[in-house]
Amino acid sequence: MGKYGRPDINPYDRDMDLTVPLLFKQRALGDMPIRLTYDDRLLAERKPFEGLIGPLLNQQARDQLLKAAAGKDHLESDDLKPLGISFEYDPSSLAVVVLTIDPSKRALEQLFSPPNPGDENIDLAPADFAAFLNINGYYARSWEGNFNSPPSISLGGAMRYGGVVLEADGQFGNQGFGGGAYRFDRNYARFVYDEPADYRRWYLGDLTPEVRGQQGYVQIGGVGVSRQRQRFDPYRSSVLQGNRQLVLQRDASVRIMRNGVLYRELRLDAGSYDFSSLPLLAGSNDVQIEVRDNSGSVQSIAYSQYLDPIDLVPGDFEYAAYIGPTSNNFGRSPSYNGPVAFSGFFRKAFVDAPAIGVGLQASAQVQTLTGQTQFVLGGGSRLLLDGGLSHSREVGEGFSGGVGFDQLIDRGGLVDSASIRADYLSRHYAFLSSPEADNSSSVSISGQYTRQINQRLSALITGSYLKSRNRNDSYRIGVSANYYFDRRVSVRAGVEYSRFDSTIGRGRGLGFNIALVFQPTFRDRFEARHESSTDTSSLSYLHSSSNQIGSLGYGAVATRDDRTVALQGFADYIANRFDATVSHSSYGPNIGGFGQVNVSSVRVGTSIAFADGVVGVGRRVNDSFALLYPHKNLKGHSVVAGQSLVSSDYMSKSGTFGAAVNGYLNSYVNQPIQYDVENPPIGYDIGPGTVRVNPPYHSGYKLKIGTDAFVSAAGVLTFPDGKPVALAGGRVIAKDGKDKEPLPFFTNSVGRFAIQNLRPAVDYRVELGAGPTVFEFKVPADTTGLVDLKTIVLKPAN
Numbered sequence: 001m002g003k004y005g006r007p008d009i010n011p012y013d014r015d016m017d018l019t020v021p022l023l024f025k026q027r028a029l030g031d032m033p034i035r036l037t038y039d040d041r042l043l044a045e046r047k048p049f050e051g052l053i054g055p056l057l058n059q060q061a062r063d064q065l066l067k068a069a070a071g072k073d074h075l076e077s078d079d080l081k082p083l084g085i086s087f088e089y090d091p092s093s094l095a096v097v098v099l100t101i102d103p104s105k106r107a108l109e110q111l112f113s114p115p116n117p118g119d120e121n122i123d124l125a126p127a128d129f130a131a132f133l134n135i136n137g138y139y140a141r142s143w144e145g146n147f148n149s150p151p152s153i154s155l156g157g158a159m160r161y162g163g164v165v166l167e168a169d170g171q172f173g174n175q176g177f178g179g180g181a182y183r184f185d186r187n188y189a190r191f192v193y194d195e196p197a198d199y200r201r202w203y204l205g206d207l208t209p210e211v212r213g214q215q216g217y218v219q220i221g222g223v224g225v226s227r228q229r230q231r232f233d234p235y236r237s238s239v240l241q242g243n244r245q246l247v248l249q250r251d252a253s254v255r256i257m258r259n260g261v262l263y264r265e266l267r268l269d270a271g272s273y274d275f276s277s278l279p280l281l282a283g284s285n286d287v288q289i290e291v292r293d294n295s296g297s298v299q300s301i302a303y304s305q306y307l308d309p310i311d312l313v314p315g316d317f318e319y320a321a322y323i324g325p326t327s328n329n330f331g332r333s334p335s336y337n338g339p340v341a342f343s344g345f346f347r348k349a350f351v352d353a354p355a356i357g358v359g360l361q362a363s364a365q366v367q368t369l370t371g372q373t374q375f376v377l378g379g380g381s382r383l384l385l386d387g388g389l390s391h392s393r394e395v396g397e398g399f400s401g402g403v404g405f406d407q408l409i410d411r412g413g414l415v416d417s418a419s420i421r422a423d424y425l426s427r428h429y430a431f432l433s434s435p436e437a438d439n440s441s442s443v444s445i446s447g448q449y450t451r452q453i454n455q456r457l458s459a460l461i462t463g464s465y466l467k468s469r470n471r472n473d474s475y476r477i478g479v480s481a482n483y484y485f486d487r488r489v490s491v492r493a494g495v496e497y498s499r500f501d502s503t504i505g506r507g508r509g510l511g512f513n514i515a516l517v518f519q520p521t522f523r524d525r526f527e528a529r530h531e532s533s534t535d536t537s538s539l540s541y542l543h544s545s546s547n548q549i550g551s552l553g554y555g556a557v558a559t560r561d562d563r564t565v566a567l568q569g570f571a572d573y574i575a576n577r578f579d580a581t582v583s584h585s586s587y588g589p590n591i592g593g594f595g596q597v598n599v600s601s602v603r604v605g606t607s608i609a610f611a612d613g614v615v616g617v618g619r620r621v622n623d624s625f626a627l628l629y630p631h632k633n634l635k636g637h638s639v640v641a642g643q644s645l646v647s648s649d650y651m652s653k654s655g656t657f658g659a660a661v662n663g664y665l666n667s668y669v670n671q672p673i674q675y676d677v678e679n680p681p682i683g684y685d686i687g688p689g690t691v692r693v694n695p696p697y698h699s700g701y702k703l704k705i706g707t708d709a710f711v712s713a714a715g716v717l718t719f720p721d722g723k724p725v726a727l728a729g730g731r732v733i734a735k736d737g738k739d740k741e742p743l744p745f746f747t748n749s750v751g752r753f754a755i756q757n758l759r760p761a762v763d764y765r766v767e768l769g770a771g772p773t774v775f776e777f778k779v780p781a782d783t784t785g786l787v788d789l790k791t792i793v794l795k796p797a798n
Contacts, residue, residue, distance in 0.1 A: 006040040009089045014038050017729025017768075019744055020089075022052045024098040025269060029053065033729070033744075034089070034096060035074065042089045043074035044096060053085075053098065061105035103248060106271035122670070123691040126160075127611035130700025132621040132663070133157035135608070140601040149174040150182055157607075157621075158698040165192040165698045170333075186333040194697050196668060199229045201697075206334055209322040209343045213372040214388035214400045215359050216431025220343065221336040222324015229316055232668045248273070248291070257288040312349035319346040326363065326432060339363040341432050347372070357386075365393045365435040380408040390429050394436040398429030414454070420447035427469065443467040456484045460494075474500045480513070490517045498533060509533070523553075536561045548642075549576050549650060565594050576653050577617045578606040609661055611700035618652045618661025624695035626673050627659035628652075631706025638678040639705045650676065659702070667697045675705055683712040683786020685756045709739075711758040711779050715789030717751045724751025725794055730768035734759070735776075758787070768794075 001007060010016060016036045022029045032048035046069050054062055064083050069075055077087050084102025089095075139151040152173035159166045168189035174182050190205030203224040210226060211217055254266045312318060326338035340363060347357035357372035370388040377383060384404035391397055406419035422445045430437035446464040453459060463477040480494025493514040511533025518526040523544045530537045538559045545553030554571040570583035581603045588594035607621050616627045630639045641662040642650025652660040662673055672690045680686055686705060693701060717725040726749050731742035738759075745766055747753045758764065761781035767774050775792050 004039040007088075009040050009042065009091055010036040010038065012038070012727065016727050018094075018727070018746065019729070021095045022049070022087075022098065023093075023095050024053075024056060024101070029056075029098075032096070035729075036089065041076060042087075042096070043076060044087070046072055046075050049075055056098075056101060056107055057105055058107045061102075064105075101271070103270040109271060109273050121692060122694050124673070124693050124701055124703060126624075126693075126696060126699040126701055129159075129161045130609075130611045130625075130698075131157065131159040132607055132609040132625055132698075132700065134605065134620050136603060136605040136620075138601065138603045140599060143598040143600070144596075156187075160696070160698050160700070163193060163696070165194075166190075167192060167698060188334075192697060194232075196232045196696070198227070199232045200225065200227045201231065203322070207322050207324065210320050210345075211343070212345045212347060212357055212359055212370075213386040214370045214402065215343070215345065215361055215368065216433055218341065218343065218361075218432040219327045219334055220322050220324045220341060221327060221334060222322065222340075224320070224322035226318075226320035228318050229313065253292045255290040255292075257290070312347065312355065314349050314351050317346070317348040320344055328433060339365055343432065345370075359388075361432050363432055366430045366432050367391045368431065380410065382406060388429065390431070390437075392428065392430035392435045392437060395428040395430060395438070398426045398437060400425050400429045411452075414452045416449075416451050418447075418449040421445070440470050441466055441468050458482050472499075474498075476500075488519050490519075491515070492517070496533060534561060545572055545574055547574060547651070549574060549653065564589065565591055567594070574619070576655070577619070577657055578604055579619050580604045607661065607663060609663070609700060611702040614659050614702040616652075616654070616659035616661040617657040618663055621661070621663035623667050623697070624665035624699045624701075626662040626665060626693070626701040626703055628662065628673070628675050628703045628705055629654055629659040630677070631704055631708075631710075633708070633710060634677060634680065634684075634706045637680055640676045640678065642674055642676070653678075665693065665695045665699075665701075667695050667699070670694045673701070673703060675703070677705060681785035683714075684710050684784070685712055686710075707757075709757040709759045711760060711783055711785060711787060712754060712756045713758055713777070713779065713787040713789050714752070714754045716791045717747050717753055717775075718791060718793055720793055720795070724749075725768075726751055728768050730766055732758075733765045733767065735763040735765055738762075 015038055017033060018036065019031055019033050022032050029052040030048075032052055033045045035043040035045075037043065050065060050069065053065075057065065061083065065080070065085075068079060068083060072079070077085075080086065084100065084105055085098070086100050087096055087098045090097050134154075134156045136154045137151055138154070140149075142148055152171055154169075154171040156169035157167070166189070168186070170184055170186040170189075172182070172184050186206070188206035188208065190203055190207065193202045194200070195202075203226075205221065207220040207222060207224045209217065209220055209224065248268055248270050252268055252270075254268055256266070321342070321344035323342045324340065325336035326341045327334040327336045328338060329335040341361065342363070343361045345357060345359035347355065349355040354373050354375050357370075359368075359370040359372075361368040361370075368388055368390040370386065372384075372386040374382050374384040382405070384406075385402070387399070387401040389397070389399060400423070402421065402423040404419065404421040407417065409416040409418075422443070424443050425439045425441065427439050427442070428437050429439060444464070444466050446462075448460060448462040451459045459479070459481045461477075461479050463475075465473065465475045467473050476496060476498035478494055478496030478498075480492060482490060482492045484490045491514070493512070495510070495512045497510050499509075511531065513529065513531040513533070515527060515529035523546065525540075525542045525544075527540050528538070536559065538557065540555065540557040542555035543553055545551045551574045552571065553573075554569075556567070556569040558567045559565070564587060566585060566587045568583060568585040570581065572579065572581040582601070584598070584600045586595050587597040587599075589596070605620055607618055609616050609618065609621060609625050609627055611625075611627050614627045614629055616629075626641065628639045628641050630637055639654040639660050640650040641652045641660040650660075651662060651664065654660040660675075665671060665673070670692060671694075672692055674690045675686075676689065677684075677686045685707070687707065691703065695701070717728065719725060725747055728747045730745040732745050732755055733739070733742045743755060743757055745753060745755060745768075755764075758779050760779050760783050763776060763778045765774060765776050773794050775794060777787075777789055777792070779787055
């Protein structure tokens, strides 16, 4: 205790202003300014404190907090005791700790739900206009002179403006082996417009219709729309949401049993918790929750939950609809000279009833109606039913049907699974792409059972059967096991019996297979395998690239069967502005004839990206991208997109060919863009090193690294008698009035201080918040990053 009757949290006989973290138990809530008074009182600045503790409180408690703090600039713990909230300063950790919050004041806390990155702040908006073009050149040469063609070039990219995206893909190439016209073929070109709030996407142009159930695919040129929540909300957990809440009046241990097996044991603080996001298995789930609090009392809660997954969140729905003329011109530019067709589906997952799906595909020649549902049974199993009816002008009516069953068995950390699927297709069941249907197979059945015996050993039984209308039936049954000796070595072996009605005559009778895998590191993998049923053997080695600048990947594969012996070697190289792959293959009918055919190939890929006037050349852009370029005061210093320059841990670097390109951003996912600067000037503040974005579809960002306020200043602050001004806090104010907010200022125990985000040629005034003392300094106009203020003697303010 100190001389003022309180814990001695301030060893100095003056007020001190500090910025410290606010903790709730072991959880860091953020930083906030405080004042430790000369008489050992803790004063927390009200607004930052309210902002940090607010998410822990329910709405009623937040309203009471605002009322209790009305008109105050600072709060003491005694001010909040009527609300059941207490906090204190911990000198050992230099933090303010919230000791207690009345459980009835706590906000409802979600258990089991994965963190949603979309809840985090977004630091950067996408460019108004962005575009990228991926370019890949490929050339293969047969050294025996057969089938050599000119190089082929594939192009793919997108442009985005005002929320509308134009995306396209195609290639220049030679049509045919060793001859034919050299021309451009379009794979697709279409406009895309997203409505993320409604999980909806619109299309215009070359369409790629999605299908469900017994529907068939056909390319359509026209207009389309689809709704899929998973496309815009990829982290949403596919579990049943319900009003399952638990209120703990005291700290407690909570055991959660799912279907008789311990799922999780938690230690929870007093408060309110929502566990509706508890992961469940398909079918009925028996959940038992046992609560044992600090008083020793035990409370049990039991309930049953029903989960019906049809690839949708229960209660959610999805649909798609496409209409336009059709094209059957596969492998070349689409030619929409076919009949106008419609393709669409609707699927809905209910909370307490089986999910359903319906589909319709129709043209003047073919009409198909499909349906889909499933019944979720007890014990983690489900039964799936789907079917279809078709009418074709060419062949008349047709029917298709399917039934599937799958089962999950949870054995307390070990999960077994079983599934079986049977489908029937009538001879004349027609699709949009095949109005003259003459299906050669009638019945297909496949199934498998996976048994996880322990953490190292698993077994798999598979089987399939195909009934043909024109040939003998075919079937296959196999048993295999996989065993991990340790992290590096595993073996897979099995036996199978098969019969295929094929003129080739391979793959019949009893056979065995074995594969030995040795993976000494994450990037190196050796595998040797043999399959007696096809008389095939192979030996391979792969060293994968790290995807860092200058990294090299390489490997080789040797194969042998009863007709061919082949050896292929390959390597890929990752450069700053491109990536390249080279390979060479040699073939022969046997060991003696090996090398009769030799083919070499090379591929080089790059991209050009543009965002609101900034250009960069880099490697392939997959979806969205960011262009990072240096501020003019960083001239001569490269910017890198990635974690750091250490060990080339970055993906791109700015330079002669423009900005650094980060082409690995995913749409509708909150994610960081990391950056660094090559050898920045001493004291130069490059910023936090990361910004967060949530990119729209095929969007681009431009990010200027560096700022006008790049200067750092350091020095020592002393009293006139030479003693250091220890642990003093205050604020730094630009005298030209251009800064939005003052900069923080504080000293350590020996009076040293450092100030960041200063601007050249600007006068600054430092005000110490605990007393009427100030000092001023000026940042030189020619500074390159660091200003040494040496020793400053503190004088009272006028």
